[in-house]
Amino acid sequence: MSRLAGVTDLDARRKQALEAHEAAATVIAVCDGPGCNAAGSAKVAAALRRAVADAGLEGSVQIKTTGCHGFCQCAPVVVAYGDGLFFRGATPDQAPAIVEAAVNGQPIPESVLYRHPATNEPIALERDIPFYAHQERRLLKHASHIDPLQVADYLAVDGYAALARALTEMTPEAVLEEVKQSALRGRGGAGFPTGMKWELCRRAEGDQKYVICNADEGDPGAFMDRALLEGNPHSVIEGMAIGGYAIGASRGIMYIRAEYPLAVRNAALAIEVAREMGLLGEDILGTGFSFDLDIVTGAGAFVCGEETALIASIEGFAGEPRPRPPFPAQRGLFGKPTNINNVETWANIPLIIRHGAAWFSEIGYERSRGTKIFSLVGEVQNTGLVEVPVGMTLNEIVFEVGGGPKPGRTIKAVQTGGPSGGCIPASLFDVRVDYESLAQVGSIMGSGGLIVMDDRTCIVDVARYYLRFLKSESCGKCTPCREGVPRMLEVLDRIASGEGSDADIDLLGQLGRTVKGASLCGLGQTAANPVLSSIRHFRHEFDAHIHEKRCPAAVCTALITFHIDAEKCTGCTACARACPQQCITGERKQPHVIDPERCIKCGACLDACRFDAVVKE
Amino acid sequence: MIRIEIDGNAVEVAEGSTVLEAARKLGIDIPTLCHHAGLTPYGACRLCVVEVEQRGRKRIESSCTRPVEPDMVVRTDTDDLREYRRTTAELLVAQCPDSKPIRELAERLGVQNVRFEGRGMECILCGLCTRACQQKIGTPAISFIHRGVDRKVATPFEIQSDVCIGCGACARVCPTGCIAIEDMGNKRVLRVFNTELELQACSECGAYFAPQRMIDRLKTETEVTEGLLTRCPACRRQAIGAVLRQAMR
Amino acid sequence: MLLRPLERSSNEGPELKRVYLVPNRCLGCEECIEACKREHDWVACNYIEWVNRIYPVQMVCNHCAEAPCELICPAGAIHRTETGAVVVEDDKCIGCTLCNIVCPFGIPKFSEEDRHAIKCDQCAERVAAGKEPACVEACPMKALTFAEVEDYEAERRERTARRILEVGTCLRRFVAKKES
Numbered sequence A: 001m002s003r004l005a006g007v008t009d010l011d012a013r014r015k016q017a018l019e020a021h022e023a024a025a026t027v028i029a030v031c032d033g034p035g036c037n038a039a040g041s042a043k044v045a046a047a048l049r050r051a052v053a054d055a056g057l058e059g060s061v062q063i064k065t066t067g068c069h070g071f072c073q074c075a076p077v078v079v080a081y082g083d084g085l086f087f088r089g090a091t092p093d094q095a096p097a098i099v100e101a102a103v104n105g106q107p108i109p110e111s112v113l114y115r116h117p118a119t120n121e122p123i124a125l126e127r128d129i130p131f132y133a134h135q136e137r138r139l140l141k142h143a144s145h146i147d148p149l150q151v152a153d154y155l156a157v158d159g160y161a162a163l164a165r166a167l168t169e170m171t172p173e174a175v176l177e178e179v180k181q182s183a184l185r186g187r188g189g190a191g192f193p194t195g196m197k198w199e200l201c202r203r204a205e206g207d208q209k210y211v212i213c214n215a216d217e218g219d220p221g222a223f224m225d226r227a228l229l230e231g232n233p234h235s236v237i238e239g240m241a242i243g244g245y246a247i248g249a250s251r252g253i254m255y256i257r258a259e260y261p262l263a264v265r266n267a268a269l270a271i272e273v274a275r276e277m278g279l280l281g282e283d284i285l286g287t288g289f290s291f292d293l294d295i296v297t298g299a300g301a302f303v304c305g306e307e308t309a310l311i312a313s314i315e316g317f318a319g320e321p322r323p324r325p326p327f328p329a330q331r332g333l334f335g336k337p338t339n340i341n342n343v344e345t346w347a348n349i350p351l352i353i354r355h356g357a358a359w360f361s362e363i364g365y366e367r368s369r370g371t372k373i374f375s376l377v378g379e380v381q382n383t384g385l386v387e388v389p390v391g392m393t394l395n396e397i398v399f400e401v402g403g404g405p406k407p408g409r410t411i412k413a414v415q416t417g418g419p420s421g422g423c424i425p426a427s428l429f430d431v432r433v434d435y436e437s438l439a440q441v442g443s444i445m446g447s448g449g450l451i452v453m454d455d456r457t458c459i460v461d462v463a464r465y466y467l468r469f470l471k472s473e474s475c476g477k478c479t480p481c482r483e484g485v486p487r488m489l490e491v492l493d494r495i496a497s498g499e500g501s502d503a504d505i506d507l508l509g510q511l512g513r514t515v516k517g518a519s520l521c522g523l524g525q526t527a528a529n530p531v532l533s534s535i536r537h538f539r540h541e542f543d544a545h546i547h548e549k550r551c552p553a554a555v556c557t558a559l560i561t562f563h564i565d566a567e568k569c570t571g572c573t574a575c576a577r578a579c580p581q582q583c584i585t586g587e588r589k590q591p592h593v594i595d596p597e598r599c600i601k602c603g604a605c606l607d608a609c610r611f612d613a614v615v616k617e
Numbered sequence B: 001m002i003r004i005e006i007d008g009n010a011v012e013v014a015e016g017s018t019v020l021e022a023a024r025k026l027g028i029d030i031p032t033l034c035h036h037a038g039l040t041p042y043g044a045c046r047l048c049v050v051e052v053e054q055r056g057r058k059r060i061e062s063s064c065t066r067p068v069e070p071d072m073v074v075r076t077d078t079d080d081l082r083e084y085r086r087t088t089a090e091l092l093v094a095q096c097p098d099s100k101p102i103r104e105l106a107e108r109l110g111v112q113n114v115r116f117e118g119r120g121m122e123c124i125l126c127g128l129c130t131r132a133c134q135q136k137i138g139t140p141a142i143s144f145i146h147r148g149v150d151r152k153v154a155t156p157f158e159i160q161s162d163v164c165i166g167c168g169a170c171a172r173v174c175p176t177g178c179i180a181i182e183d184m185g186n187k188r189v190l191r192v193f194n195t196e197l198e199l200q201a202c203s204e205c206g207a208y209f210a211p212q213r214m215i216d217r218l219k220t221e222t223e224v225t226e227g228l229l230t231r232c233p234a235c236r237r238q239a240i241g242a243v244l245r246q247a248m249r
Numbered sequence C: 001m002l003l004r005p006l007e008r009s010s011n012e013g014p015e016l017k018r019v020y021l022v023p024n025r026c027l028g029c030e031e032c033i034e035a036c037k038r039e040h041d042w043v044a045c046n047y048i049e050w051v052n053r054i055y056p057v058q059m060v061c062n063h064c065a066e067a068p069c070e071l072i073c074p075a076g077a078i079h080r081t082e083t084g085a086v087v088v089e090d091d092k093c094i095g096c097t098l099c100n101i102v103c104p105f106g107i108p109k110f111s112e113e114d115r116h117a118i119k120c121d122q123c124a125e126r127v128a129a130g131k132e133p134a135c136v137e138a139c140p141m142k143a144l145t146f147a148e149v150e151d152y153e154a155e156r157r158e159r160t161a162r163r164i165l166e167v168g169t170c171l172r173r174f175v176a177k178k179e180s
């Protein structure tokens, strides 16, 4: 890849890329995100390439493997652009039919056709699918159109135009001002205004400054940052280079968790290409600005996402938080002023510089502007990665984008902010998902996990799940978090087993306040949130466990029983055969009975019964 | 000098001092466990938490790590802080039920009964020993291993350390006294670290007086006269005494 | 490696007073040790060494110009005061005993009970208050003087001269005896 001497070279290369792009009438994008990859997207892509060759269409049809399309539940996802025909659950043997449909515009074979989950109505175009229709995909759009390993693809969608503009038309102060004007706030959790953060670091004294991209993404179930880095690594690189220019940093580091090998690979290849093209390194685009990037892989502890622990980890020490102040902007990596931002924050920067602060902030709510990517999981129809304007209500996200509850169920709560957040009951779903509104209902925005719970989810059980996670992720440095979180878990375990008392609720409150108030780092300071917020909004479920010894969602094993409804039982013996304890007795064609003494509550009978006669309470 | 206010009293301390130092200058007693004046601040036990108010914003911070800044208003004894300290102390007693110093401290902070089952540890994980060893002695002989509740202080792989010089600093900074150092014949034993060291015999009287590895490090890393290092302090006094006596005649 | 090589000196103060032993006056009564204990929480920082089992020599810290204990202390717990004494700051001491091992005179002790090093501080508080160190004051034989080195040298010269004179007198008597 030859070095670009200046902006003219860059524009020439972009033109070339666009021409090549326009030559193909149809681009078939095969999602290679984590979900689709696991579902066999590589084989599908290969089969599609073969089908194109067999049909002699190499000139007009291009097959691209792209980053995550977000709708992981339809994996492997294939989309044919121009029109955007959507194929769900693609298989290699469907490849010729898909190519044919893509070229002729219709019809989509039934086995890969998307149908509305409620109405069963077929939907052919990606943009008509409700999951996509309500989104505002600014960051994710390119990730699902371009091949992350082809820099030409990124150039064709105006890649590196923002960097060129910043370096040649703007002073560092002007870049900083633009970011401040945009009102962009950190997407890593706390929502600190990015422009202000940059300014602190820019003003700090130091011969060497660093910018860091935090791609440690440890929230269980979250994969926003992964999708961005895997699907569009150049956008993050471009954002960091612009940040380096504005802040006065000549070095950058991407801290990527080692569990993301594809993200590491794609980012590394992209850095290499950018360096060869002179978009990183000395004298970028002949402007005299120098900036280079390195990748450091993290050992994958959740706490390493915390800024000071991340710095310690890059420095080669144990990934343990350090007290702040001094803040990284004053004394960070190797004692030098350091600015850390989240992957998604960085990826927003090129958009802001290219389209302007006004464009960026035209959507959003009050002090929270722009879009935010969420990983929507749990008990909703549509799960996956979604990008929506900040300040959309939870109702819209859950019912319109997410498609509402699964058949026959009711949604009761959403957990936002992952293990640091809190659960929000359905009665409060008109809350807007922005930093301030979520804080008001006792939760946080966090990095973008949205876990939907329905009537079969037990709140006590969910709180236990998060505490178990936090217990195993606490670094153990400070007392309240190391000792307090496991003790809170003990109390919850007691409640879940039906041995809790009212005093336990007080104890949880007292422990929670101390863990929150006195812990050293953000992990401990937010660790009590899931418990405290669930007590606040779902006290009645705790009371049911404590006073009635009953788990309303029938989840907590100690509090549930299995029995057989004699009315419904046909005496088919299926349950008795499935029971590993052999504790179900009854004559053939006669109602069966479970011996509660010996039942281990495994639920095998429930699954085996075809007549809904087994009751779990 | 920087002037700050603590519990309504103004105090001036040198720039770079901590809030804890400033409070002590005023005679205000803030409990600490992981703090040691000779070691770098660490902020782990969280007993020394105070409320720091700056520009109208209040934050809870550990006073041992917090550098003073102009116009800071500090409170050391609010209801919240008392609750944090009491609960933290209760958690520490539950962690190390048999440690007398910890029980006494907890009592002083108002812990009446402990509502959790004991974890049977002796170490409160304050990190004083590891800091003394790593940062001051310059031996990475001991460090924390494992995470969360499994965290503990140990030598690498929990086997005999090949760098420990047996100086005993770890044992002497430990607030719970859980690191025992025993001298038995020509051996010094640090049982908790599975480490045994040869002691140096005095070239004059033959008494064992310091670990050989400590003497070796002094020989290679400092300019102390070699002959001196193989003589025990008592024999050094004798030798010098003899010289003085000679000179006095 | 963090053991600091012995390289720099902190002794840039004025000419300072030290405790000097006046020859042959010490009886080994240990009054100085008792006084030191009283002054220092019942741990003495001075010693009586019996040379050849019969000659008592009182020993205190030299407060060396380039004090090895101060230079080696990794915790920065030993420093020189304005009056020139090399002292341990108890709360900074981490108990490594290195000062004990590097002192050429074998002076610093280590208190396992208090968990810090203990050495002569030349009775910093007394001296600041214009008094003599406790040991000096306590010695019934006036075997100890607290003086600047110049003054002590002068005194010592005078003592020696007197001794030479005494020896000379003896000699003369001896010669006279022989001659007679």
Ligand SMILES: Cc1cc2nc3c(=O)[nH]c(=O)nc-3n(C[C@H](O)[C@H](O)[C@H](O)COP(=O)(O)O)c2cc1C
Pocket (backbone or CB within 6 Å): A185, A186, A187, A188, A189, A190, A191, A192, A194, A197, A214, A215, A216, A217, A218, A219, A302, A303, A304, A305, A306, A307, A340, A341, A342, A343, A345, A346, A447, A521, A522, A523
């Ligand atoms: C326990 C813990 C884990 C965190 N994990 C992450 C993470 O995985 N990714 C991330 O970007 N920020 C994480 N953060 C937030 C970072 O500390 C930091 O605030 C963020 O990277 C700043 O970037 P931003 O201003 O762009 O949000 C975590 C914070 C805590 C306390």
Ligand code: SF4
Pocket (backbone or CB within 6 Å): A303, A320, A321, A473, A474, A475, A476, A477, A478, A479, A481, A482, A519, A520, A521, A522, A523, A524, A525
């Ligand atoms: S709050 Fe938890 S994770 Fe953070 S420093 Fe303390 S123990 Fe470690």
Ligand code: SF4
Pocket (backbone or CB within 6 Å): B129, B132, B133, B134, B137, B139, B141, B142, B163, B164, B165, B166, B167, B168, B169, B170, B171
């Ligand atoms: S005795 Fe060994 S482990 Fe303890 S501080 Fe000294 S060198 Fe370190």
Ligand code: SF4
Pocket (backbone or CB within 6 Å): B122, B123, B124, B125, B126, B127, B128, B129, B130, B153, B170, B173, B174, B175, B176, B177, B178, B179
């Ligand atoms: S052994 Fe002692 S000094 Fe070391 S961490 Fe444990 S309690 Fe602290």
Ligand code: SF4
Pocket (backbone or CB within 6 Å): C069, C072, C073, C074, C075, C076, C077, C078, C088, C092, C093, C094, C095, C096, C097, C098, C099, C100, C116, C117
């Ligand atoms: S024992 Fe104390 S005073 Fe002596 S060198 Fe060690 S830390 Fe310094």
Ligand code: FES
Pocket (backbone or CB within 6 Å): B031, B032, B033, B034, B035, B042, B043, B044, B045, B046, B047, B048, B049, B062, B063, B064, B065
């Ligand atoms: S003494 Fe400050 S946190 Fe332990």
